[in-house]
Amino acid sequence: MPLYTVSTRGELSAGIKAKVAGMITDVHCAHTEAPRTFVQVIFSENLPLREGIDLHVLASVRAGRTQQLNDDIEQDIVQRIECISSVPRSRIEYQLFPVPASWVMEGGVILPEPGEEAEWLEKHQHSA
Amino acid sequence: MKKYQVMASVHEGGVWESCFKELQIAIENAYGLVDSHVSVSVIWQRIPAGQAFLAGGPSTTSTLLLPVPSDIQQKNREQFMHAICQDWMKVTGCSVNEIIANAMNEEMVAKYMQLSRGRLNKRKAKSHFVLMSLAALLKKWFRGYTSFSVNLKS
Numbered sequence: 294m295p296l297y298t299v300s301t302r303g304e305l306s307a308g309i310k311a312k313v314a315g316m317i318t319d320v321h322c323a324h325t326e327a328p329r330t331f332v333q334v335i336f337s338e339n340l341p342l343r344e345g346i347d348l349h350v351l352a353s354v355r356a357g358r359t360q361q362l363n364d365d366i367e368q369d370i371v372q373r374i375e376c377i378s379s380v381p382r383s384r385i386e387y388q389l390f391p392v393p394a395s396w397v398m399e400g401g402v403i404l405p406e407p408g409e410e411a412e413w414l415e416k417h418q419h420s421a
Numbered sequence: 422m423k424k425y426q427v428m429a430s431v432h433e434g435g436v437w438e439s440c441f442k443e444l445q446i447a448i449e450n451a452y453g454l455v456d457s458h459v460s461v462s463v464i465w466q467r468i469p470a471g472q473a474f475l476a477g478g479p480s481t482t483s484t485l486l487l488p489v490p491s492d493i494q495q496k497n498r499e500q501f502m503h504a505i506c507q508d509w510m511k512v513t514g515c516s517v518n519e520i521i522a523n524a525m526n527e528e529m530v531a532k533y534m535q536l537s538r539g540r541l542n543k544r545k546a547k548s549h550f551v552l553m554s555l556a557a558l559l560k561k562w563f564r565g566y567t568s569f570s571v572n573l574k575s
Binding site: 294296298300307310311314315318319329330332333334335336337338339340341342343344346349351353386388390392395396397398399400401403 | 430468471472473474475476477480482484495498499502503506517518521522523524525526529532533536537539540541542545546549571572573
């Protein structure tokens with residue numbers, strides 16, 4: 294967690310998928326200081342998306358961050374996806390789904406609350 | 422008897438295919454920790470190679486979305502996830518970093534699924550889902566498990 298699911302009406306090339314995944318990881322970590330090893334990105338292709346959208350991002354993230362921070366991440370990701378994929382911003386939809394950290398187990402341990410990553414990493418020796 | 426539907430996101434051609442029955446049994450057994458009378462079904466969501474990333478690189482991680490009762494105690498939730506992760510590693514031989522468990526309150530799972538379905542064009546999605554369901558039924562008949570790809574036309 295976070296798990297970003299990127300859904301597209303068509304297919305993205307392998308190179309673009311790798312760039313988008315790398316960019317989402319960079320943006321998420323830059324804004325939140327979360328370890329990179331937390332960030333998962335999955336692509337789902339050839340979906341009959343709703344009229345008006347060609348690319349959809351469902352961001353399942355740890356709950357507890359400010360609305361402003363979540364908005365900044367969204368803006369940054371959408372803007373950069375537009376540059377990488379050439380899908381116009383107007384045809385990209387981004388939806389947020391916050392999940393309590395205590396509901397998720399990764400690396401055999403419960404995830405830390407946002408902002409408590411450093412202490413958690415020290416305790417669990419998680420590779421960042 | 423309460424019914425829970427688990428969504429397992431796994432890699433196409435991964436080791437899970439040869440041991441899905443043991444994994445399903447492990448998941449069913451773990452549900453005994455949260456509820457005594459339950460029926461559990463597992464839907465295997467296959468992710469083709471090149472479509473999953475972790476830390477910006479290719480991923481081999483499996484993710485389980487596990488609905489649990491909303492009144493579950495946190496200690497119980499953790500024991501449940503721990504049991505599943507341990508069994509998953511034992512059965513598949515994967516590392517602790519290759520299994521993610523998300524024991525989500527059932528009403529939140531419903532919201533997540535609603536959001537996920539909401540991105541689709543209802544009319545077109547319906548016909549795709551009919552075809553997918555038929556393919557899933559055939560797969561279940563031939564291989565013994567229900568699965569579908571994250572791509573609707575693959």
